[in-house]
Amino acid sequence: MKKHILIVGGGFAGINLIKSLKNDKRFKITLVDKNNYHFFPPLIYQVATSFIEASNISYPFRKLFSDNKNVKFHMGSLVKVIPEDKTIETDTGSLSYDYLVLAMGTESNFFGMENVRKCALPMKSIEEALYLRNHILLTLEEAARNKDINEAEKLQNIVIAGGGPTGVELAGMLAEMGRYIAKKEYPEIKLSFSSIYLIDALPTLLSPMSRLAQETAYEKLKELGVKILLNVSVKDYVDSKVILSDGKSIETETLIWTSGVIGREVHGLPEESTGKGRRLMVDAYNKVQGTANIYALGDLCLMISEEKYPKGHLQLAQVAIQQGKNMAANFQRIEDGKVLEPFRYNDKGSMAIISKYNAVVDLPKHSFKGFIAWLTWLFIHIIPLVGFGNKIQLAIDWFRLFITNNPSIRLILFPKRNTGNGQ
Ligand SMILES: Cc1cc2nc3c(=O)[nH]c(=O)nc-3n(C[C@H](O)[C@H](O)[C@H](O)COP(=O)(O)OP(=O)(O)OC[C@H]3O[C@@H](n4cnc5c(N)ncnc54)[C@H](O)[C@@H]3O)c2cc1C
Structure with a gap:
């Protein structure tokens, strides 16, 4: 049996x-x-920022195991x-x-904050990343239409709660999106994401990583114009205002939750x-x-x-x-009938990308940063992708995108059925 x-x-x-x-x-x-597919969470922030397609980092289970008769899939x-x-x-x-x-x-985890749970934008799945992508693009359109400078500014404020690798990577990419894309394609907007806030309750970004990684992330994001608030946590999100633990608040339609x-x-x-x-x-x-x-x-x-x-x-x-x-x-x-082996973790290190051509890598005995770290990050994130086609496609897309700074997938898509009433 x-x-x-x-x-x-x-x-x-x-x-x-x-x-x-x-x-x-x-x-x-x-x-x-x-879901009917496997996906690669470390790269979903690139889906959320319209840099790559969701299909670059996902693969259907049935295709993955189609040659294996002893593996079945149940959705x-x-x-x-x-x-x-x-x-x-x-x-x-x-x-x-x-x-x-x-x-x-x-x-x-929204730590029991009901308003945050209802209104913040988490980014843990492909669906959430696509929702966030639509939200960012729609907000930019709204800002472009809005003649009231205060309203337009509020629409361009982005608050990212959580200064771990995901928050850092997202902040860097959004800042570059503002610099290279929003400025050029949304001429009506004066600020182009000038107010990206990255908030963390701890005294440092990238807390589990090395000091070199923490300081590099801090300096590079500052250079990109990201406003970093440390030792501060989000307490509530009411009427488009993020309420902070130091009593201050930030007006925004976009609170991105990468906090726990x-x-x-x-x-x-x-x-x-x-x-x-x-x-x-x-x-x-x-x-x-x-x-x-x-x-x-x-x-x-x-x-x-x-x-x-x-x-x-x-x-x-x-x-x-x-x-x-x-x-x-x-x-x-x-x-x-053999003796079981207990699990022993082999720590191979950790890494985070901060901006184009810049990353930080912590190996068990050595840390480094900059261009070589960035190349290492790209390589390490392609290897575990499921599907040979996905690896090749992502490598080609990255090569083109990092050179041109201009991905072309900024489509606002809401799948819906045509109800025949002309809508
Ligand atoms: C945005 C983001 C970035 C990250 N970046 C990094 C990184 O750079 N480096 C790193 O090492 N780690 C990173 N991580 C963490 C890493 O992705 C996780 O540690 C890893 O995915 C855990 O693998 P897992 O198999 O335990 O769970 P997961 O990969 O989360 O897989 C869980 C699976 O269970 C399925 N599922 C969930 N609920 C149900 C249900 N009720 N019924 C049936 N199926 C269900 C899901 O669809 C999914 O396929 C990141 C995570 C996120 C969210």
């Missing part, structure tokens, strides 16, 4: 688990995902786990398992399974605490057993990829 492994979530963790097991005939694998969103029946319920049907692997990642994440909610597991940040508590083999045959991987899980990471691993792509691979090897060890 083949063992049925049910994997919920086809992100870095889920995909790498499947890739390592897809040729092992002892397993039958079903991937469940609410649906997890509703709950029923451990006693070894089944899960999704919004499109129930499925049973021998082993269940939960790898659904995280969602934006929380694990996706999983119903049906015992209370003891969930830990800090709503992450699922796992042992050194990624087995969820208080369950049998249920595992969690990647951003969704919290493993505190590794000595070097007593508070758990950072929620990074490499952690998810390595956990997916280790899990696959452990499933094979179970079948072979």
